[in-house]
Amino acid sequence: MNLIDLLPSGSHGATPETTYESFLRWVEDRGIGLYPAQDEAVMELVQGNNVILATPTGSGKSLVAVAAHFYSLTRGEVSFYTAPIKALVSEKFFALCDIFGADNVGLITGDSSVNADAPIICCTAEILANMALREGDQADVGTVVMDEFHFYSDPQRGWAWQLPLLELPQSQFLLMSATLGDVTRFEDELTARTGRHTTTVAHAERPIPLHFYYSEQPVQEQVEELLSTRQTPVYIVHFSQLDAIERAQGLLSVAICTREEKERIAELVGGFRFSAGFGKTLNKLVRHGIGVHHAGMLPKYRRLVEQLAQAGLLKVICGTDTLGVGINVPIRTVLITALTKFDGTRMRALNAREFHQIAGRAGRAGFDTAGTVVVQAPEYVIENKKAIEKAVAKFGDDSKKLRQIPKKKAPQGFVSWSDKTFDRLVSATPEPLTSSFKITHAMIMNLLERPGDSFAAARRLLTENHETPTRQRVLQRQALGILRELMATGVVVRRQEPDEYGNMLALTVDLPQNFALNQPLSPFALAAFELLDREAPSYALDVVSIVEATLDDPRQVLSLQEKKARGEAIARMKADGVGYDERMNALDEITYAKPLADLLEENFETYRHGAPWLGDFELAPKSVVRDMYERAMSFTDYVNFYQLARSEGVLLRYLTDAYKALQQTVPQDALREDLEDLVAWLGEMVRQIDSSLLDEWEQLSRGDMPEDHRDEIVPPEPERLTSNERAFRVMVRNEMFRRVQLFADEQEQSLGELDAAAGFDADAWADAMDEYFDEHEDIDDGPGGRGQEYFILTQGRERWTVRQIFKDPAGHKDWGIDAYVDLAASDEAGEAVVTVTRIGRLDG
Known part of the structure; x- marks a missing residue:
């Protein structure tokens, strides 16, 4: 009803x-x-x-x-x-x-x-x-x-x-x-x-009461006990994604499911597309009755784990504390592996609110008469207890020998906890909520645009918020500073006469609707496109860089980009004989790529004088979409290159946001064919990896009601990859040009990994490199080398044949790579499947 x-x-x-x-x-x-x-x-x-x-x-x-x-x-x-x-x-x-x-x-x-x-x-x-x-x-x-x-x-x-x-x-x-x-x-x-x-x-009585226990036995033994006493499903809480994955893999030796349950899981996930990398790991785990759940996973993987858990088929789920925010996964037992966490600044003890938020996930209404919460002692404490128990079994109550048993100490910098910490948290009520109020340019301008006495509204907001009097005075000074800035730039002016509400101040600009909500820097991006040379070979990528600078940073991705850049820099400096101290000093200057940073930041400061509401925002130049495209990599290639398996979901969300921003921000008159190709490639790649984020947004943007596939274990397949011919063509070109880049860098091992199955192992590629570089001094693997004239494609019904010509310094165009593309295999894989047939001097 x-x-x-x-x-x-x-x-x-x-x-x-x-x-x-x-x-x-x-x-x-x-x-x-x-x-x-x-x-x-x-x-x-x-x-x-x-x-x-x-x-x-x-x-x-x-x-x-x-x-x-x-x-x-x-x-x-x-x-x-x-x-x-x-x-x-x-x-x-x-x-x-x-x-x-x-x-x-x-x-x-x-x-x-x-x-x-x-x-x-x-x-x-x-x-x-x-x-x-x-x-x-x-x-x-x-x-x-x-x-x-x-x-x-x-x-x-x-x-x-x-x-x-x-x-x-x-x-x-x-x-x-x-x-x-x-x-x-x-x-x-x-x-x-x-x-x-x-x-x-x-203080209502919890419908499913909780029982709390403190455990001093190893996690694996504790899990086996919970399994044997039928206190599953159990959610094992970790405070890092790596720990969660390692724990899940460590439990593969435990008999989690019955044979019948494994057969049922295999039946349900049989049609699910698990990608390479973490997908293969998760496939193995769920078939064993073990799930993994954390914010870095692809949405389709998290949803699969949730659905299998709801079906009662996952006895153990290893994850992070993110499950505490409203996600519907039925759990009987919560096993917490630590009472400390890294909060982005330091390691600290959990507070009562965090503890009870996590513990509260235990106990399934309609299934359980009680829920169980188990907290593990620190690992070194558990190991010491095991050592003492073993010694007592050997030496009895010989106190002298027992005192000689070596004991492990807490690792340096480790924040420890004990059963007393546990008892305190169990009995503690959540701490009172504390105010986190702030004042921004956006708030001041919104208040000035509000009908009525805006000064009175601002005064009330600044004096009646929940901060302390001292903090309120700080906010009031900040507000006055923002107002002076707005007046100095002419965005706010003093009226000759008060308006009907008594306001003496007026805005001279119309605020863009929802400007503080959806990519507030998009208007700057629109203006910055005018700075670019539309005839430059790099124009399409420069447009992407402008848009990327307006997006929130995907911190995990950028951190691993920086790590790789520093590793490569150290290797180069070592090869050049640079001393240790000089190498360490040079590392401070090395970070992830920031295309157009100087140009954008200089112009942003100028732009901000006329749009001071942007004072609360900073540009964040970076290269993720551009980097992926320039390296001619697929999603899987990129994940493997930067070792992003634990952050696939972060990468996908960023790529999705970048695609949305390109669709919404770049005007029709700023488009060029290669830019349209790039945007089509990005959208199709995202859709093939996991279409859920993009499909819902596109339907909502059209005002349609999205189809609800919440009950389907296997999500609906995206449209055939090859049906989006424009995007697929870009994917094929990228696959071919990636081989050009690896060839130019003489990376025969990487090429061999790509094409050994086609008969071109590392030795075959190395021989081809020797022959080519005997004839030519270099090869252009930049934007010029991936021009349309160097790529020849012939379309067939079941396969395409392609030729990638090398751009040599003399312009002979007499070397290249021949290959074919299997269309059916590409549709099945969700990415272009290219098979090399020839490397060398070209005929005719």
């Missing part, structure tokens, strides 16, 4: 009683009942009160959120659902479409929207926060549901959770999280600001 069908008749006159009864009827029709805490929260909501829902994980907060949206509909108002990550927002969008009907639910993200005028809107917290800044109490926001509200304390993004509380007094609020701590301040302030009573529903 669709919940929209149960709206009380005469919806604007619906009473709390009729609304509650209609919602309860829908719940009962689904064969479930409300827990007492859910019932209390729903009754408070339908009476128009604010609710802070601080109940444990698994206690049905999502169902209460549905009631909030339903009550908003009965009043003819718009309700908003916000969450910290797009994946969770998207998941909730689909769920609410199922409940209320697709016509009544909209989605707004930074780069696309669908049905934005719907009465229920799903969005990230930043979307609503910027709306609150621009429109304040005039915003059409009846109800606000803020999921994972503990992100209020996030140092980078916490401002977006605080702003709606300050700027939307007309709204009813439902704040939800399992780990809020003391919320007295929020309760008092929401009541004062909104004029609505605020109720905190907390």
